[in-house]
Amino acid sequence: xxxxxxxxxxxxxxxxxxxxxxxxxxxxxxxTILTEGDRIARVGTATAAEIEAADLVVDAMxxxxxxxxxxxxxxxxxxxxxxxxxxxxxxxxxxxxxxxTSISASEVHVPGRPKDPEGVKAxxxxxxxxxxxxxxxxxxxxxxxxxxxxxLTREDFIELRARGxxxxxxxxxxxxxxxxxxxxxxxxxEAGMITTVHTGGAxxxxxSPIRADHLLAMRPHVSFHVNGGPxxxxxxxxxxxxxxxxxxxxxxTAGNLRTAILCAQTVKTHDAFARFLIATDTPTGTGVMPxxxxxxxxxxxxxxxxxxxxxxxAATGNVADVYGLDCGYLRPGRAADLLILDAPLGxxxxxxxxxxxxxxxxxxxxxxxxxxxxxxxxxxxxxAPTRMPRVAAxxxxxxxxxxxx
Numbered sequence: 230x231x232x233x234x235x236x237x238x239x240x241x242x243x244x245x246x247x248x249x250x251x252x253x254x255x256x257x258x259x260x261t262i263l264t265e266g267d268r269i270a271r272v273g274t275a276t277a278a279e280i281e282a283a284d285l286v287v288d289a290m291x292x293x294x295x296x297x298x299x300x301x302x303x304x305x306x307x308x309x310x311x312x313x314x315x316x317x318x319x320x321x322x323x324x325x326x327x328x329x330t331s332i333s334a335s336e337v338h339v340p341g342r343p344k345d346p347e348g349v350k351a352x353x354x355x356x357x358x359x360x361x362x363x364x365x366x367x368x369x370x371x372x373x374x375x376x377x378x379x380x381l382t383r384e385d386f387i388e389l390r391a392r393g394x395x396x397x398x399x400x401x402x403x404x405x406x407x408x409x410x411x412x413x414x415x416x417x418x419e420a421g422m423i424t425t426v427h428t429g430g431a432x433x434x435x436x437s438p439i440r441a442d443h444l445l446a447m448r449p450h451v452s453f454h455v456n457g458g459p460x461x462x463x464x465x466x467x468x469x470x471x472x473x474x475x476x477x478x479x480x481x482t483a484g485n486l487r488t489a490i491l492c493a494q495t496v497k498t499h500d501a502f503a504r505f506l507i508a509t510d511t512p513t514g515t516g517v518m519p520x521x522x523x524x525x526x527x528x529x530x531x532x533x534x535x536x537x538x539x540x541x542x543a544a545t546g547n548v549a550d551v552y553g554l555d556c557g558y559l560r561p562g563r564a565a566d567l568l569i570l571d572a573p574l575g576x577x578x579x580x581x582x583x584x585x586x587x588x589x590x591x592x593x594x595x596x597x598x599x600x601x602x603x604x605x606x607x608x609x610x611x612x613a614p615t616r617m618p619r620v621a622a623x624x625x626x627x628x629x630x631x632x633x634x
Contacts, residue, residue, distance in 0.1 A: 237600055237625060239264045240275060240283035241294060241569070246580065247272065248295035248538050250546035250558040252502055255538035257559060262294060264565035267600040272559050284624045287605055289569050290616035292594055293581040296545040296557050297329025297566035298522040302453055302481055302508035305331065305372055306339045307356065309365035311512040313338045319517045321366025325610040325631065326519040328368065329566040329598040330556055332548075334425065334453060334510065335374040335398040344403060346380040353394045361393070367596070367603040369556075369566075371396065374425070377413045378402040386413075386420035399447060400427025400439055407443035414447045423552055424449040429484075430460025441466035444476060451477045451551060454510045455492055457484035464488065467495045471504075477551045479506040482525045483515035486532075489525070493533055493540075506551060507544040519610045523590050531588035538582060565600035568593055573612035594618040596631075604631025 240263050247257040249272075259273025263283070271279075280286060300323065306312060309320045320331065336342070336356045343352055357373025364370075374396035375381075375389055386397070397417035399410040414424045426449045430438050440462065444452050452470065455462055455478045467488070470476055478496065480489040496505045507529075509521035518524075522544050530537035549557025556564035570581035573592040578584045581591040593608035595618045605620050606629065607613050620629055 236266065237285065238283045239285045239287065239565070239597065239600065239602065240280045241287045241289055242280060242621070243291060244289045244294050245291035246293040246582070247559060248293060248541055248582070249560070250296040250542055250549070252539045252542035252547065255542060262559065262567070264597070264600050267565050269559060269561055269563050269565050271561060283622070285602060285620065285627070286622040287569070287595060287602065288619050288621040290618055292569045292571040292614060292616055292618060294559065295541050295568055295570060296559055297568055297596065297598060298327045298544045299330040299332065299548040299554065299557055300328045300509050300522055301332040301451070301479060301506055301548050301552065302334040302510045303331040304334050304336070304338050304512055305370060306336050307359055311338065311517065312340055314512045314517050316512065316517050319512060319519070320368050320370065322517070322519040322610060324366040324368045324596060324598070324603060325593070325608040326521070326523055327568050327593050327596065328522055329596065330369045330554065331371070332552060333370070333372045333374040333396060335376045335401065336372070337376060337401050344378050346378065346385060349376050349378050349381070350385060350389055353389060354392050357394050364599065367598040367601060369599065374398045376401050377410055379404060381413055383416040383419070386416045386422065390420040390422060395422050397422045397424050398427070399424070399449065407437055407439045408446050411447045414449050423451070425451045425453050427458065428452045428455050429457045429462050441469045444470060445474055448474065449476060451479055451506065453479050454481040454484050454508070456480040456489040458510045458513070459484055459515065461485040461488040464491060467492050471495050471499050471501050475504070477504045477506055479508050480525065481508045481510035482518055482521035483510040483513055486528055489529065490532055493529055493535060497535060502539065503547055503550065505543045506548050507540065520590060523611070527585045527588060527590055530585045536582070537585035566598045569595040569618045571614035571616050574615050576615065579615065602627065602629055605629040
């Protein structure tokens with residue numbers, strides 16, 4: 230479906246379960262969600278007249294509705310293309326894996342990436358501007374994360390923030406020691422930026438391992454891929470970071486599953502699950518992973534004693550809170566980014582959450598982003614749903630197949 234969503238009203242009816250994106254209050258009562266334009270208008274109930282007035286009525290067929298996933302570590306470059314894996318259309322493909330929002334982890338894979346102050350500033354501004362209105366496949370991409378390099382000044386961060394750039398990344402710069410990042414992380418925070426840090430072993434030539442002592446000196450908002458990108462932190466450091474800081478701890482698909490489980494158990498023990506985030510850290514050497522978010526949610530739900538709705542929150546509401554985004558929750562006024570999920574055809578469970586807890590991926594039956602139905606019926610990247618959502622009424626010109634790549 231193309232065009233603007235400014236006046237479009239959508240009613241999703243016959244919902245079997247509403248997962249809110251909030252780990253402490255994960256379910257909402259009711260069986261209907263209304264959207265208007267690019268916002269959620271109502272969660273729970275609607276009158277027959279309100280449903281009749283909708284431009285599009287989607288029958289969820291008893292399936293589960295949750296917020297669209299937010300992948301907070303995507304190494305985009307320019308456009309829907311990754312030179313690292315020479316793949317075109319990967320972001321659109323990720324949308325078919327349930328990711329409606331991606332956040333740049335820095336444009337580090339741009340060929341010939343500049344490393345001087347003017348160059349890294351120009352790269353961040355250019356990437357931010359390129360994705361300001363561009364939605365590949367309907368995905369919102371928050372691009373333009375300035376890579377911290379020697380020579381940047383406090384005034385540079387103020388200038389970047391004035392130009393719209395709000396992300397800053399430490400870990401790939403040419404510093405003698407990771408402790409040297411600390412002043413710049415502080416300057417970026419002062420300028421109003423969200424600061425992130427590569428964590429664990431080195432991932433590209435010229436970068437350095439970054440451990441708990443470095444993170445505690447820097448105090449970023451987010452510690453990226455604490456379970457490895459691809460090499461994890463030592464086990465003892467998860468408790469240190471949980472108890473000695475308020476840093477959000479992100480685990481990723483392209484890392485160490487054992488330590489992702491350890492991190493989840495640690496934050497649960499210390500009632501710090503709000504700081505636990507799920508991402509993919511792709512495309513990198515690990516590859517392109519359209520179902521990366523789904524598989525990390527699934528693996529953690531199946532291999533821990535925590536419920537799948539918590540890990541959906543770690544991929545939605547928790548991320549929105551840390552980054553200050555308007556999506557991530559099924560609440561009135563929030564961005565109309567949501568998924569219809571179900572148990573995959575042939576699964577041993579009959580619900581999406583039951584499938585995830587069993588170690589099976591949930592089937593995606595529809596993706597709505599920015600109040601636009603990108604497809605209804607079946608994702609091209611997941612198994613078919615047991616109960617296929619359908620378009621019950623439509624008063625707008627649209628193609629809901631999602632078949633084109």
